[in-house]
Amino acid sequence: MDLIARPERLPSSTYVLSLCQALNLTAAVVSVTIAALAGEKMAPGPAWATLPYGVQFAAVALLTYPASVFMRRFGRKPGFLCGAMTLIVAGCVGFFAVQQSSFVGLVLAHGLLGVYVSFANFYRFAAVDQLPAPLRPRGVSLVVAGGVLAAFIGPWISLGLGNVDGYAPYSLCYASFAGIGISTIALVGVWRQGRGIEATPVHMEAARKAPVTAAILAAIFTSASAYMVMNLLMVQASLVMDSMGVGFHASTLAIQAHVIAMFLPSLVTGLIIGKFGFRLTLCAGFLLLIATTLLALFGSGGFEAMLIGLILLGIGWNLSYIGGGALLAKYLTEENRHSMQGINDSVIAICAxxxxxxxxxxxxxIGWKNTNLLCLLLCIIGFVMVWRATKATLT
Incomplete structure (x- = not known):
């Protein structure tokens, strides 16, 4: 009743999901910080060091759609609880794997972590399941804003637990996943799940027959391409800064500035969408990504240019990723939302x-500049898709 009487306010359940997302992204930050370092110590050869992290990504790509099917059949809450319990197991397996120098165990731990992420990635969609259309962009934005906390908590956990006397390096970082999983279970336990329709054969048939509009395709392409460009340029920027002789401390600060730029705008992205519309918001996101590539192509090439480019990259990703998710939520029906959300996040996982x-x-x-040329082309395609798809119905 409160939501109906005061539609300008988000329900408390949205804030709970934002905290869940903060925990999810905290686990992600810790994982990306320690995965290659732990793998390097235990791998049979240098080429195998990133295999555990690769298996984690592969698990997300393979299991995202099955996770959406599971939640369509049994509900959001059982899915999120299943994911959180898997995270606890991943933390225990990872801890003992590092303690015993078991590379196979480490790979298994990251595979289980990927299972958890496959469920947790749907927090932002769960937040808008029962929201009226005007509030959906703010709901998606608020949940993604949980990454602001993760940008600070994740490094704090990694630095604080990375090397502790009496434990193998990084083992306690993996153990922290169990604590994150337990905290997630507590939050999901108090989360009030919105009511959805039962996944009957009639509804499943309606989902299969629901048209895939140009706006839905544009929404999926926007989120997926933005994630691919962001991951590609962020990781390659680290390699480029290393080749430039930039110190580890400086490059770490640049990446942290990028991560903050990714998530801090989430506090207002929903309001921006509400004020300026999907078309201008998504196009602005692509323009910022295009500016990032142009800076790399025609800028000075120094550390300052890299830092500015990474900040633009983070903000551009934010507008594109959140805007794409909100646009998708606008056009999905109750019958096809689970299937299309599963397809959307599967495509994002593959591109990421x-x-x-x-x-x-x-x-x-091909080098740094030619990589930016490829990303420039991808962003131009996305800009044109959004402009054309939103022409008839959106501002």
């Missing part, structure tokens, strides 16, 4: 995986 694994290869084969 490609963006995470290809930087070193592209840096070797």
């Amino acid at each position: 995986t490609a963006g995470a694994f290809s930087p070193a290869l592209l840096q070797t084969l």
